Amino acid sequence: MTPDVLTEQAGLREEPLFERIIEDLSVQRYSIVENFFNPDEVALLRSTLLARYEEDQFRKSAIGDHFNELIRSGIRGDFIHWIQESETGPAERLFLSRIQELITYLNRTCFMGIAEREFHYAVYPKGTFYVRHLDTFRNDDRRKLSVVCYLNDEHWNSENGGELTLYLPKDEREEVLDILPMPGRMVIFESQVLEHEVKPVKLGERLSITGWLKTR
Ligand SMILES: O=C(O)CCC(=O)C(=O)O
Numbered sequence: 697m698t699p700d701v702l703t704e705q706a707g708l709r710e711e712p713l714f715e716r717i718i719e720d721l722s723v724q725r726y727s728i729v730e731n732f733f734n735p736d737e738v739a740l741l742r743s744t745l746l747a748r749y750e751e752d753q754f755r756k757s758a759i760g761d762h763f764n765e766l767i768r769s770g771i772r773g774d775f776i777h778w779i780q781e782s783e784t785g786p787a788e789r790l791f792l793s794r795i796q797e798l799i800t801y802l803n804r805t806c807f808m809g810i811a812e813r814e815f816h817y818a819v820y821p822k823g824t825f826y827v828r829h830l831d832t833f834r835n836d837d838r839r840k841l842s843v844v845c846y847l848n849d850e851h852w853n854s855e856n857g858g859e860l861t862l863y864l865p866k867d868e869r870e871e872v873l874d875i876l877p878m879p880g881r882m883v884i885f886e887s888q889v890l891e892h893e894v895k896p897v898k899l900g901e902r903l904s905i906t907g908w909l910k911t912r
């Protein structure tokens with residue numbers, strides 16, 4: 697039986713976008729998707745992030761407990777707001793339901809066993825960054841996939857900085873891939889495999905939603 701027949705039997709329509717993500721992940725450990733959310737949806741997510749930021753719902757990101765501020769800001773300088781499943785508005789519901797479609801698809805077609813999701817908004821003010829790291833640094837080996845969705849305005853460019861840099865193991869060497877945080881762009885990568893960093897923001901504020909798909 698071909699895979700097509702199998703997915704049809706499982707009552708699952710083939711989703712070309714999700715199929716491409718799966719293919720990318722299996723070949724290169726990351727996937728870059730340009731239109732996971734359409735421009736209207738990006739605008740809604742962006743304005744909701746900004747409203748919550750204005751309401752001062754954001755905190756400086758923690759790294760570990762009792763971390764001294766100088767050390768913290770030398771590692772990461774973003775402000776975050778965790779999306780609570782219980783108090784979501786239209787933007788968060790839209791975001792999470794689309795993410796859930798992806799999770800359901802991954803579980804049905806690749807048996808990934810994703811059982812949990814966690815997401816936060818992030819704002820990186822000018823001058824901030826996040827040094828090279830692996831997303832499992834807190835020994836949370838339930839994190840399987842990291843997902844970042846950018847909500848900057850369409851004029852963001854290399855003068856703004858804030859690239860996501862992925863370090864890709866290639867045989868004995870390492871390849872470096874810089875990705876500009878363009879609006880609507882989503883990057884998905886294997887949390888336990890790919891080290892990455894956020895380059896310093898040189899101009900403006902860098903806006904995103906970041907999260908993890910986790911096993912139980
Ligand atoms: O915003 C990004 O591009 C990546 C953020 C990140 O690496 C993290 O929050 O762990």
Ligand SMILES: [Fe+2]
Nearest residue numbers: 829830831892
């Ligand atoms: Fe990260």
